[in-house]
Amino acid sequence: MTKPKTMREVKEMYDRGANIMKLFHELEPGATNSLRAILTSYDLQSGSYIKFVTEHPEFVDNYMGTLARLLDGMLPASLLEAGVGEATTLVNVLARMTKVPAEAYGFDLAWSRIACGNEYAAAKKVSPHLFVGNVMEIPIQDDSFDVVYTSHTVESNRGREKDILRELYRVARRYLVLLEPSNELGSEESKRHIEEFRYCRDLPRHAAELGYKVIEHRLYDYHWSQRNQTSLMIIEKGLASQARDNEYCRTDFYACPACKRPLEMHKGNYYCRECFLVYPVIGGIPCLATAHGILASKYLEKA
Numbered sequence: 001m002t003k004p005k006t007m008r009e010v011k012e013m014y015d016r017g018a019n020i021m022k023l024f025h026e027l028e029p030g031a032t033n034s035l036r037a038i039l040t041s042y043d044l045q046s047g048s049y050i051k052f053v054t055e056h057p058e059f060v061d062n063y064m065g066t067l068a069r070l071l072d073g074m075l076p077a078s079l080l081e082a083g084v085g086e087a088t089t090l091v092n093v094l095a096r097m098t099k100v101p102a103e104a105y106g107f108d109l110a111w112s113r114i115a116c117g118n119e120y121a122a123a124k125k126v127s128p129h130l131f132v133g134n135v136m137e138i139p140i141q142d143d144s145f146d147v148v149y150t151s152h153t154v155e156s157n158r159g160r161e162k163d164i165l166r167e168l169y170r171v172a173r174r175y176l177v178l179l180e181p182s183n184e185l186g187s188e189e190s191k192r193h194i195e196e197f198r199y200c201r202d203l204p205r206h207a208a209e210l211g212y213k214v215i216e217h218r219l220y221d222y223h224w225s226q227r228n229q230t231s232l233m234i235i236e237k238g239l240a241s242q243a244r245d246n247e248y249c250r251t252d253f254y255a256c257p258a259c260k261r262p263l264e265m266h267k268g269n270y271y272c273r274e275c276f277l278v279y280p281v282i283g284g285i286p287c288l289a290t291a292h293g294i295l296a297s298k299y300l301e302k303a
């Protein structure tokens with residue numbers, strides 16, 4: 001294999017059918033999927049999820065409809081999908097919920113996927129707030145969302161399960177709902193798949209070791225692939241739902257991913273007064289990973 005030198009060359013290999021995660025495994029051997037591998041894979045595949053759900057309306061009805069009914073039972077006033085991709089799950093869940101949460105947010109590592117997600121949401125007449133962020137350092141204040149859920153987000157993060165659970169739990173108020181592969185449930189083929197792709201393992205054990213209350217863990221009702229079945233795990237955090245006033249502004253939830261203090265909007269970008277970091281808003285999309293932060297101690301007075 002010729003080693004690609006630039007991201008354009010990686011994309012050309014992807015366009016010719018290369019598996020980006022496997023490519024990075026060969027380039028960077030190690031026990032876990034590197035953040036760069038995940039990000040590259042996710043960004044280059046932007047558009048693929050929308051194509052998939054458009055071609056599989058029955059799957060959408062089943063998978064997203066079942067999740068919508070589950071979330072309906074929790075009556076969330078606010079909802080966050082971590083690892084939202086192109087918002088194909090979030091948009092279709094919101095479109096199927098009986099009582100739509102007043103505030104629906106979603107984030108993903110890859111800007112291109114969020115951009116696709118905004119287009120998809122607009123076409124479906126649903127308007128969640130989508131932003132770029134990293135599940136290892138969620139740019140959201142503590143106890144913000146009644147329900148936080150994932151759909152195959154922890155999946156590619158073997159070795160980081162506890163850190164991610166801790167972050168997801170931190171920003172949740174009442175429930176954390178995880179639709180992820182399980183090495184304990186489901187078919188032997190799925191278990192082999194988890195090992196082959198180094199997917200996450202032992203989520204109930206990690207949750208228990210963190211002292212979290214797992215109230216449900218079972219194979220989910222639907223799977224987009226029998227080779228990679230989905231399991232449902234629900235953690236109850238149990239804080240009361242927080243009524244927010246009508247003057248609520250959307251910057252309310254955002255926090256600096258580095259220090260977790262509230263961000264403020266200034267001249268079209270987000271700013272952290274503690275870290276002096278400017279987080280840019282690009283194409284209307286807030287970019288809120290520490291890697292995006294531009295050190296600018298004079299931003300408030302000079303910009």
Ligand SMILES: [Zn+2]
Pocket residue numbers: 256257258259260261272273274275276277
């Ligand atoms: Zn900060």
